[in-house]
Amino acid sequence: MQQHTTMNDIETILTELREFNRERDWDQFHNGKDLAIAISIEAGELLEAFLWKSPDDAKVEKVREELADVLNYAFQMADKYCFDIKEIMQDKIRKNAAKYPSDKAKGSAKKYNEL
Amino acid sequence: MQQHTTMNDIETILTELREFNRERDWDQFHNGKDLAIAISIEAGELLEAFLWKSPDDAKVEKVREELADVLNYAFQMADKYCFDIKEIMQDKIRKNAAKYPSDKAKGSAKKYNEL
Amino acid sequence: MQQHTTMNDIETILTELREFNRERDWDQFHNGKDLAIAISIEAGELLEAFLWKSPDDAKVEKVREELADVLNYAFQMADKYCFDIKEIMQDKIRKNAAKYPSDKAKGSAKKYNEL
């Protein structure tokens, strides 16, 4: 019986990003420092959607565009460092779970060192 | 024959993030504006790994931690807005492909409006 | 009659910053790119004072510290580029006054291209 190997979502996106950069010969620019700068710039553009506005009053289309930029650069940076995206995200969730035990952190926005 | 439905990576991570926040009753804090702020803060901490350093001289462990924070907040923000992460990332790659046609953009780091 | 030449505030601060860096031999690290990175990192730390909080609920001491960091790096960057701080700030106020004429912009938080 035939087994269709379905590529995972994260891998699918990475494949498209690699292809995009290969076609433009852009890997040469993608050092760690400039990728971190790119993420910060896009994070700033995402913030701009909320400036002088109440918390949920941003234009959804603008949020969607800028958040996609943050994610695309973050994926490219992970790829540059050969990180397994799922693994580093899950590791961090586990670490945060230890730093913020639910019985102490429940309903509180305090930083872990203030709990 | 039994078909195991395997959850894809993005959905797996989102499920863990939702569970993490539900256990701590933290959804109440997660408005769009503060999530955008959180992404910017983490992007700044990621930048810190590269400050006063040559482009690829950052400590990998620090990059890994801070990049995971950026990604985790970006996923939570996408979830808050009910965006399909794969879709918004692929849409943006397509838009960028149109903005930066490979024949013009090849090997150039110029912005699309300077090409 | 003797005329005491009083150094103005901006020049006084710049003199202290130059002396601080000279004593530590830090000018070698202060290229434009890393100074811009430093400003972004400090801006992120300033943002952290407001995360998950209502607009004026930050700890004043934290705001004071982080804002001073932003200002100190911004002054060092201006100095690196030999900008006259007062002049570039006043120029920008004039440009913004033209972009946002008071009769159109009054009471509105819209961007100039939406007015």
Place this chain on the structure above:
Amino acid sequence: MQQHTTMNDIETILTELREFNRERDWDQFHNGKDLAIAISIEAGELLEAFLWKSPDDAKVEKVREELADVLNYAFQMADKYCFDIKEIMQDKIRKNAAKYPSDKAKGSAKKYNEL
């Protein structure tokens, strides 16, 4: 003999910024959180001048414009909090001098907790 009281540079700039905002009735938008967001956005635009470039290869005109924006918002935030700009900057220089004693920090870009 007549004594001309000359207004200090910082006070001159603050007076212009206050007048600018008063004419547009913009003080209502200038809470601490949005001013911190505005500084971060401008810091991101300043970073953009250096993206994919060697450390001193940015366009000076762009650096000048964006740095002026960072400074203008930082001054407005200081004013909002009634900070004495000269004082908070000098205080921070003194604190940094204690954190980074010149004999230990000389020629080193390490963080104070790594010295």
